[in-house]
Amino acid sequence: MALYVPLRDVANRWNEAMGIDTRYPSQHAAFLQRCHDVGQIRSTPLLLRYGAGDYNCLHKDLYGEHAFPLQVTILLSDPGEDFTGGEFVLTEQRPRMQSRPEVVPLRQGDAVVFAVHHRPAQGTRGFYRVNLRHGVSHIRSGHRYTVGVIFHDAK
Numbered sequence: 561m562a563l564y565v566p567l568r569d570v571a572n573r574w575n576e577a578m579g580i581d582t583r584y585p586s587q588h589a590a591f592l593q594r595c596h597d598v599g600q601i602r603s604t605p606l607l608l609r610y611g612a613g614d615y616n617c618l619h620k621d622l623y624g625e626h627a628f629p630l631q632v633t634i635l636l637s638d639p640g641e642d643f644t645g646g647e648f649v650l651t652e653q654r655p656r657m658q659s660r661p662e663v664v665p666l667r668q669g670d671a672v673v674f675a676v677h678h679r680p681a682q683g684t685r686g687f688y689r690v691n692l693r694h695g696v697s698h699i700r701s702g703h704r705y706t707v708g709v710i711f712h713d714a715k
Contacts, residue, residue: 564588564711567630567673574629577680577687584628588711591628595713600624602715606708610646610699618651618693620677623714631676636705638668643702650674653691654681663697676710 568584568591575582585591595601604623610616621631637643648664664672678689696704 561588561709561711563632563709564591567628567711571629574680578678578689579687591626591711592713595624595626598625600626600713600715602713604708604710604712604714606706606710608704608706608708610643610696610704612699612701614696615646615698616696618649618695620693621708621710622677623710623712626712627676628711629676629678630673631711632671632673632709633666634671634707634709635666635668636707637703639666639704641702642668643699643704645698645700646704647697648672648694649697650692650694653693655688 565586565588568586571584574580585594600623602623604621608616621627633648635648639646648666650662650664652660652662654660664674666672674694675692678691680687681690
């Protein structure tokens with residue numbers, strides 16, 4: 561998978577910064593084997609369809625002991641033409657601070673790479689973990705289609 565290698569490099573740097581011992585292998589197949597060895601054998605790539613009134617609550621796509629820390633969402637539909645509403649939303653929960661939402665404006669064909677669970681942030685005493693969740697705001701009209709690429713398999 562072409563996206564895995566550059567994202568693996570980011571994931572390994574993040575884990576090093578956060579003091580996490582896990583490192584990701586050079587090939588995606590080797591990482592999937594790590595998942596399969598602990599019973600995570602269900603494939604996770606998604607094709608999602610949202611209609612008017614639908615939304616996706618803030619969540620984390622963690623499906624077992626092994627999780628790759630980054631994932632990708634690709635918007636297939638054209639905002640304003642195919643659907644209204646349906647913004648991609650990220651929230652950061654930082655220690656001793658209020659959660660911070662971020663709306664990621666996507667156009668048809670755009671992709672967003674984001675943290676599955678947490679990311680490093682530089683503080684006054686080094687790096688710390690910022691917890692993240694993602695979701696989709698209320699679809700007001702039409703249909704919104706996306707592809708979700710999750711690099712780890714599920715139990």
